[in-house]
Amino acid sequence: MLPDPVAMIGQLIATPSVSSPDARFDQSNRGVVDLVAEWASELGLSVRIEALPGESGKVNLIAALGEGDDGLVLSGHTDTVPYDAERWTDDPFTLIERDGKLFGLGTADMKGFFAAALHALARFEPSSLRRPITLLGTADEESTMDGARALAEAGERFGRYAIIGEPTGLQPVRKHKGVFYVQVSVHGKAGHASNPALGVNAIDGLQLILPALQTWRDRIGQRHRDADFEVPTPTLNFGRVSGGDSPNRICAECTLDLDIRLLPGMEREAVTAELRDVVAHALDGGAWGFDVRAVGGHADAFSGPSDAAFSGAVETLCGCSAKAALFGTEAPYLAQLGLQTLVLGAGDIAVAHQPDEYVTIAAIERATDLYANLIQHFCIESP
Numbered sequence: 001m002l003p004d005p006v007a008m009i010g011q012l013i014a015t016p017s018v019s020s021p022d023a024r025f026d027q028s029n030r031g032v033v034d035l036v037a038e039w040a041s042e043l044g045l046s047v048r049i050e051a052l053p054g055e056s057g058k059v060n061l062i063a064a065l066g067e068g069d070d071g072l073v074l075s076g077h078t079d080t081v082p083y084d085a086e087r088w089t090d091d092p093f094t095l096i097e098r099d100g101k102l103f104g105l106g107t108a109d110m111k112g113f114f115a116a117a118l119h120a121l122a123r124f125e126p127s128s129l130r131r132p133i134t135l136l137g138t139a140d141e142e143s144t145m146d147g148a149r150a151l152a153e154a155g156e157r158f159g160r161y162a163i164i165g166e167p168t169g170l171q172p173v174r175k176h177k178g179v180f181y182v183q184v185s186v187h188g189k190a191g192h193a194s195n196p197a198l199g200v201n202a203i204d205g206l207q208l209i210l211p212a213l214q215t216w217r218d219r220i221g222q223r224h225r226d227a228d229f230e231v232p233t234p235t236l237n238f239g240r241v242s243g244g245d246s247p248n249r250i251c252a253e254c255t256l257d258l259d260i261r262l263l264p265g266m267e268r269e270a271v272t273a274e275l276r277d278v279v280a281h282a283l284d285g286g287a288w289g290f291d292v293r294a295v296g297g298h299a300d301a302f303s304g305p306s307d308a309a310f311s312g313a314v315e316t317l318c319g320c321s322a323k324a325a326l327f328g329t330e331a332p333y334l335a336q337l338g339l340q341t342l343v344l345g346a347g348d349i350a351v352a353h354q355p356d357e358y359v360t361i362a363a364i365e366r367a368t369d370l371y372a373n374l375i376q377h378f379c380i381e382s383p
């Protein structure tokens with residue numbers, strides 16, 4: 001017997017699975033995967049747990065009912081973001097039920113998804129499925145996307161259609177932007193502040209770069225536009241400037257950190273090369289050196305399923321049309337596997353990554369109904 005959805009979410013919340021690029025916070029997701037694997041086995045799914053390369057303690061879960069690659073995939077990540085315990089009203093790892101809301105770290109993003117997906121699956125006799133259903137549980141979505149990347153690299157096509165159960169307020173999401181970080185470093189030469197000729201001031205170089213990048217940002221915004229997005233242009237944010245050590249020394253080195261968000265169809269490499277040209281041009285004629293390099297992870301933009309019949313069927317089942325989102329997901333990796341992919345799940349992205357994150361019991365129930373309807377449609381009824 002499966003635990004009821006609330007008890008299930010309680011157990012998942014009580015099993016920490018924080019992922020973070022900062023090793024001090026990073027944890028294994030094995031405990032969460034083991035729980036989901038156990039419940040999936042009880043429902044008759046065949047379960048594989050695959051370790052990610054290296055000794056990270058991170059695993060992906062692949063649980064399937066039926067064989068072949070023409071079925072439906074329900075996918076979620078098993079990790080959560082780090083938390084700030086003192087800003088939570090209650091312990092983030094103890095599920096609190098209040099006014100129909102379930103509070104806890106990962107309730108909306110996205111441990112609640114597994115309860116909804118498993119309970120949707122539980123409504124079907126395995127023998128009634130004409131096409132397979134696969135439940136994926138990935139590692140490290142919140143940090144590196146290494147779990148989804150490992151699946152994409154392995155190249156196993158799990159099905160024809162995929163739903164990622166990230167919190168979308170149960171409205172399907174068919175596209176989102178991509179994000180990556182770039183660091184621009186300006187190299188000068190230190191010297192005594194009393195005479196500018198004794199060095200090359202890196203901050204002087206940076207102040208030529210900033211207006212050039214602002215102009216470039218405007219130009220890119222005119223060239224690329226997608227009215228589906230609340231912010232219809234790509235964005236470039238000046239996030240951090242650092243450099244220098246003392247007022248009486250010529251600054252030898254400074255860096256600028258940028259967050260760049262691209263529309264679907266824009267190429268990260270091409271944009272980075274253009275940015276490098278803008279910086280080179282701005283510093284032209286000076287004695288500065290410079291570097292432009294991508295730092296940290298990145299998330300690709302997602303342009304939506306090409307199969308209009310799939311989007312249409314999901315929109316009909318949801319009773320609303322698909323939208324564009326500003327947050328990133330693992331959808332590009334599943335799309336790389338040839339899966340027609342949409343994002344659809346219970347909970348509000350606005351409460352994710354926050355203290356007192358919650359999902360309502362009503363939303364979990366509605367997600368369960370929706371996933372069951374999707375299974376009925378794509379694994380039993382449709383030809």
Ligand SMILES: [Zn+2]
Nearest residue numbers: 077109110166
């Ligand atoms: Zn998420």
